[in-house]
Amino acid sequence: xxxxxxxxxxxxxxxxxxxxxxxxxxxxxxxxxxxxxxxxxxxxxxxxxxxxxxxxxxxxxxxxxxxxxxxxxxxxxxxxxxxxxxxxxxxxxxxxxxxxxxxxxxxxxxxxxxxxxxxxxxxxxxxxxxxxxxxxxxxxxxxxxxxxxxxxxxxxxxxxxxxxxxxxxxxxxxxxxxxxxxxxxxxxxxxxxxxxxxxxxxxxxxxxxxxxxxxxxxxxxxxxxxxxxxxxxxxxxxxxxxxxxxxxxxxxxxxxxxxxxxxxxxxxxxxxxxxxxxxxxxxxxxxxxxxxxxxxxxxxxxxxxxxxxxxxxxxxxxxxxxxxxxxxxxxxxxxxxxxxx
Numbered sequence: 001x002x003x004x005x006x007x008x009x010x011x012x013x014x015x016x017x018x019x020x021x022x023x024x025x026x027x028x029x030x031x032x033x034x035x036x037x038x039x040x041x042x043x044x045x046x047x048x049x050x051x052x053x054x055x056x057x058x059x060x061x062x063x064x065x066x067x068x069x070x071x072x073x074x075x076x077x078x079x080x081x082x083x084x085x086x087x088x089x090x091x092x093x094x095x096x097x098x099x100x101x102x103x104x105x106x107x108x109x110x111x112x113x114x115x116x117x118x119x120x121x122x123x124x125x126x127x128x129x130x131x132x133x134x135x136x137x138x139x140x141x142x143x144x145x146x147x148x149x150x151x152x153x154x155x156x157x158x159x160x161x162x163x164x165x166x167x168x169x170x171x172x173x174x175x176x177x178x179x180x181x182x183x184x185x186x187x188x189x190x191x192x193x194x195x196x197x198x199x200x201x202x203x204x205x206x207x208x209x210x211x212x213x214x215x216x217x218x219x220x221x222x223x224x225x226x227x228x229x230x231x232x233x234x235x236x237x238x239x240x241x242x243x244x245x246x247x248x249x250x251x252x253x254x255x256x257x258x259x260x261x262x263x264x265x266x267x268x269x270x271x272x273x274x275x276x277x278x279x280x281x282x283x284x285x286x287x288x289x290x291x292x293x294x295x296x297x298x299x300x301x302x303x304x305x306x307x308x309x310x311x312x313x314x315x316x317x318x319x320x321x322x323x324x325x326x327x328x329x330x331x332x333x334x335x336x337x338x339x340x341x
Contacts, residue, residue: 009063010154011036012162012335013052013146018042018189018213019282020051021329024061025310025336032169032337035313036061037322037329052149059317066151067335068142071159071191074135076102076109077205079116084127087115094131102133109133116201120181120272130202132158155338159186160195160205162334163280168200169309169337173278180275185259185293186330187283189213192255193331194262196274204266210255212283215248222247237287245287252289256296263297277301282328306330 014021024036038059042051078101085093094113098106112132119128134156143153157165163184167174181203186193189212196204212234220230222243237244263274277297279290284303294301307326310333312319322329 009035009065010336010339011061011063011066011151012332012337013066013068013151014159014162014329014332014335015048015052015068015142015145016042016188016331017045017191019328020048020055021325021332022055022059022061023329023332023336024063025333025339026062026313027339028311031311032309032339033311033313034307034322034333034336035316037317039321039325039328049145049148052145056149056151064150064152065154066146067155067157067338068146068153069157069159069162069331069335070134070138070142071193071207072138074138075158076104076131076133077158077160078102078131079204080129080131081122081126082129084125090115090129094129098131098133101131104133104135106133108136110136110139116203119201119203119270121270134158155335157335157338158205159331160193160207161202162331163193163195164197164200164202164334165337166306166309166330166334167197167278169333171305171308173304173308177276177278181272182276182278183259183263183274184330185277185279185281185284187211187255187279187281187286187289188328189282192259192281192283194259196263196266203270203272204262206262208255208258208262210251210258211281212286214251214254215283215286218251219244219247234286241287248286249288249292252286252292253296256293259293260296275299278304280304280306280327280330282325284327303327306333 009026011024019041022038026033026035038055040051040055114130116128122128181198184195192208192211194206216230220227305326
C-alpha cells in the first residue's frame with residue numbers, strides 16, 4: 001500500500017507518540033543494507049517538529065527522501081470479499097464499495113486498495129481485497145511535518161503494513177515461518193499493532209490501544225515513583241526484574257487477551273489458524289511478556305529482531321545503539337524497505 005511514490009535510497013521515519021525512529025536503507029543488488037539510524041525522544045505532541053529537527057541535525061543521512069506511516073482511529077482498514085473484477089477496474093469499483101465500509105465522507109479521505117492473492121476463505125468467483133482509507137487531514141499533516149523539516153515524501157504507508165514489509169525482507173524468522181499463517185505483534189508505547197500474515201501478505205490487521213505506557217504506569221504505582229522513573233526501571237530493571245514482571249503482569253494479561261480476540265475473529269472468518277506469534281516493539285522487552293503471551297495464546301510466541309533480514313553498513317552509524325533498540329525499529333525499517341516502490 002502507498003499513497004505517494006518516488007524511487008531512491010530511503011529513510012523510514014516512524015513518528016511515534018513517545019519517540020521518532022529513523023532507519024536509512026540502500027538497495028544493493030538483491031540485498032537491503034542499513035546505512036543510517038537515529039532515534040530521539042518526543043517529550044510532547046507539540047514538540048514533535050523540534051524533535052524531528054533535532055534528529056536530522058545529529059544524523060548524517062545520505063538522502064532527504066523519506067517514507068512515513070499513519071495509524072490510529074483516522075485510519076480504516078477493511079478486508080473485503082468481492083466479485084472478481086479486472087485490476088484496471090478496481091479503483092473505480094472501490095469508490096462505490098467504500099461507502100458501505102468507511103465511516104467518513106469519501107471526500108475527506110485518501111483511498112487505496114490491493115488485491116490479496118491466494119487468500120483463504122474466498123469462493124471461486126470472488127477475490128479478497130484490502131481497502132485502506134485515511135482521513136486526508138492526517139495525511140496532509142504528515143506531509144507538512146516532513147516537508148517543513150526539509151525532507152521529500154516518498155511513501156505514506158500504514159504502520160501495520162510496515163510490519164509485513166520488514167518481515168518479508170527475509171532472515172531466519174521469515175524462513176522459519178515459511179508457508180505458515182503467523183501473527184506479527186508490535187508493542188509500542190500507546191498502542192499495539194497486530195498483523196496476521198503469510199509470507200509478506202497481510203490477511204488481517206488491528207490496533208489495540210494498550211501498550212508500554214500502561215506497563216510504565218503500573219511500575220510507577222507499584223513502587224510509588226514518578227512515571228519517568230517507572231519508564232527507566234522498565235527499560236533497565238537490573239536486580240528488580242522479578243518485581244517488575246509482577247507489576248506489569250495485569251497489563252500484559254489485558255493486552256494478551258485483546259490480541260487473542262483478534263486471533264479468534266480472524267480464525268472464525270478465514271477458517272485458518274494462526275500458528276505462531278512474533279513480537280517486536282519497545283514494549284516487547286517487558287519482563288515476562290513472551291511467557292505470558294504464550295500462556296494466553298497457547299501457541300509458540302517469541303521476540304524477533306526486525307533488522308535480521310538486513311545487512312549493516314560498517315562504520316557509518318552507532319551499531320550498538322541501533323541493535324539495543326532494534327525491537328522498536330520494525331515500523332521504521334519496514335518503511336525504509338519501500339525503497340523500490
